[in-house]
Amino acid sequence: MSLPAPFLDELRVRTPLPALIGRRVRLERSGRDQKGCCPFHNEKTPSFYVYDDHYHCFGCGAHGDAISFVMQSEGASFVEAVERLAAEAGLEVPKPSPEAAEVARREADLSDVLEAAAAEYRRRLLLPEGAAALAYLRGRGLANATIERFGLGWSGEGRGVLLASLGIGADRLIEAGLMKQGERGPVDYFFNRVMFPIRDRRGRAISFGGRLLGDGQPKYLNGPETALFSKRQTLYGLDRAREAVRGGAALIVVEGYMDVIALAEAGFAGAVAPLGTALTEAHLTELWRLSPRPILCFDGDAAGRRAALRSAELALKALTPDRSLAILRLPERDDPDSYVRREGTASFGAMIKAAPGLADTLFxxxxxxxxxxxxxxxxxxxxxxxxxxxxxxxxxxxxxxxxxxxxxxxxxxxxxxxxGNGKPTRPVSLPRPPIDAEAIAQRRARLLTAMLLRHPELLPDLEEAFGSLALPEDCAGLRAAMSAWLHGAETLDSSDLLNHLTQLGLRDNADRIGATIPQRSATKEAASLLELEASWYENYGLLNLDRLREECAEQERRLAQNMTHENQAKHIMLITALNRVVRCDSDDPDAA
Structure with a gap:
């Protein structure tokens, strides 16, 4: 069964490989990727690595994508694997038909036509007629190896060049976006232009861009929409950037072909560019497949700043704790190419490493x-x-x-x-009652104790922090009893804890401390443990801010070592509590 390449590409995009493999293999974070013990051979030391779009075992050599994994792990046929994954992804598998086979054949034919045109453009660049184009590229600082690596070429100055040179019919050239129908018959779509082959993520030629030499408009021209090429879904340079980013390079989004090539020349091989259009949701999806934090580096002029803001606003909707964006703002008259040539690679590399978070740039x-x-x-x-x-x-x-x-x-x-905002002001002096800091601290300590009496299920996570507090005498004895009960309790239930305290003669004291907070409504009783823990930490931070900061730092280390949903949620909870304490938002102890 032959299936259209675009359908298979979409299926792979919609199937997160780590999640698929994680159902069968226990994976752990290894840098930006994940690893585990190979499911295809017995091993005790993990050598099975899972990337965004493929897996590889360095022990047995198993390698493939999502479809391959289902086939190898379940013994499924290609069709069975595709049908199963498509059902999970909400896609309908195209029915085998002569029409579908014809579409696949036509797409392969179009790609062959475009590859032939690319070879012809490259050949013409090295002929005397391409001298001006070659001089332009070298004047932009490109080495011969870079020109060859990106397949740059020259369209020729006249019309009908490809038709005469390739021996391919005009209808096929029009379908490939290389010619168009003029008033007097087919004419070349590109002429008098430096040519940039545009390739899909697999490296297949799908269109061209051309830069005009001399006067005229438009200066840059992309090929028309075809069966192979859609500007809204294509990023220039993606095929090369994928390998570079996988090897540790930063994923940098720039505005045009020359920025991509100039950065690659300077050693920044992870650069890509949209093709004459603003970033789209499809572009962002492709970028996040490669990197959790791509860096936008548009031109420093007003148009570049507007493009960056539009891109940031588009990305906001889809942000998650592990999928963000950074924006590098260049000086006003610079683009990435001019900045690197003037300031050097070290300066640009330092800017990339120091790119601020999206929240700061958005502000x-x-x-x-x-x-x-x-x-x-x-x-x-x-x-x-x-x-x-x-x-x-x-x-x-x-x-x-x-x-x-x-x-x-x-x-x-x-x-x-x-x-003073330039204007001196005289503070208003109003009589205020004296503040009894010690009494406030004791009240908060009793509140924290009361919360744990009511919700002892929080004790396993909070015991250490609770133990670090200086408590008034009526709470200190309860804390010791609660700790002893915790390590022998079968279930962390408030009633069971109160029975334990009754046996120790501490029930009256517990009831008195528990009255620090009123009975909650049904809604508040239904608050999640994470919400209750956040409330506890907010009040705790007002007594021991340094310790709360340490808790945040420790949780950040845990998150870096083990990127789980639970660790992410707790990290966000602690940071939120810290921010509220710093802003003194938790001034109502009964908020628990």
């Missing part, structure tokens, strides 16, 4: 032209920040972004007031 881009000098302007700007964060569908991440963006606005406001 800067949204702030351009915003009125932040008046209350009305700041309120409008805050709404814009919150609206941007709200577009993120991952709700926990949306909350993090909102906090980060609004916190920065508040910090900016505090700095402005601290500097």
């Amino acid at each position: 800067d881009m949204l702030a351009e032209g915003a009125d932040r000098a008046t209350p009305e302007g700041r309120a409008a700007f805050r709404k814009r920040l919150e609206a941007a964060a709200h577009t993120i569908e991952d709700r926990s991440l949306a909350g993090e972004y909102r906090s980060a963006l609004v916190d920065r606005l508040f910090a900016e406001k505090r700095r402005s007031f601290g500097a």
Whole structure:
């Protein structure tokens, strides 16, 4: 059974390989990839590596994609594997038909025509007629090896060049996007242009781009939409960038062909570019398949800044804790090519490594032209920040972004007031009652104890942090009894804990401490353990901020070692609690 290549490509895109293999193999993070013990031969030391789009065992040599894995692990035929994966991905397997076979044959034929044209363009670049084009490329700093590696060529100056040179019929050349129907018959689509072959992710020629030499418009021209080529789904240089990124290179998104090639020449081989269109959802999906944090590096002019902002706003919806974006902002008159040539590779590499997080860059881009000098302007700007964060569908991440963006606005406001904003102000002196810090600390300590009495299922995660607190006497004895009960309890149930405390003569004390917080409504009783733990840590941080910071750092290390959903959720919870403590948002102890 022959299936169309685009369908198989879409099936692979919709089938996350680590998730598929993770059903049968226990995988653990290894750098940016995952590894485990090979399911195809017995081994005790993991040598089976899973990447975004393929797996490889360095022990037995097993290798393949999602379809291959189902075939090898389940003994399924190619058709059976495809049908199973398609059902999971929500795709309909194309019915075998003469029409489908004809489509596949025509696509293969079109690719052959384009490869023949690429060879002809390369040949013409080295002829006397291509001297100006070759001089242009060398003037842009490209070595002969780079020109050859990217298959650059010259279209020829006249019309009818390909028709005369290739011996291929005009109808096939038109279908491939190499000719078009003119008033007096077929004419070449490209002429008097430096030619850039455009290839799909597998390295197959699917179209061309051409750069005009001399006067005229458009300066850059892409081939028309064909059965093989869609600008909205294609990234220039993707076939080469895939291997480079897999080898550790940064995935950098630039604006045009020459930026991709110039960066490759300078040693940044993970560069790709959209083809005369803004980034699309299909582009972002392809980028995230290669890297969890691609870096956008558009031109530093106003158009480049607008393109970067549009791309950031498009990406926000699909962000997750392990799928983000970075934006590198160049000086106003620079593009990546000019910056590298002027400042050097070391400077550009340092900028890539130091690329700020998306939240910071998004704030800067949204702030351009915003009125932040008046209350009305700041309120409008805050709404814009919150609206941007709200577009993120991952709700926990949306909350993090909102906090980060609004916190920065508040910090900016505090700095402005601290500097007097150019206008000295006299502080208003109002009588205030004295603050009893020790009494407040003891009240919070009793609150934390009460929360654990009501929800002892939190004790395994919080015992160490709870043990580090200086408690008043009426809580210290309860803590010791709770710790002893925890290590012998069969079920972590509040009733069982209170029975244990009754036997020790501590029940009255426990009831008195427990009254620190009122009985919850049904809604609050149904709060998740993670929400309860977050509330506990917020109050804990007001007593021991340094320890809360240590907890955040330790959880970050756990997350780096083991990227699980549970570790991600707890990391976000701790960071949120820390941010709220720093902003003093947890001033209501009864929020638990």
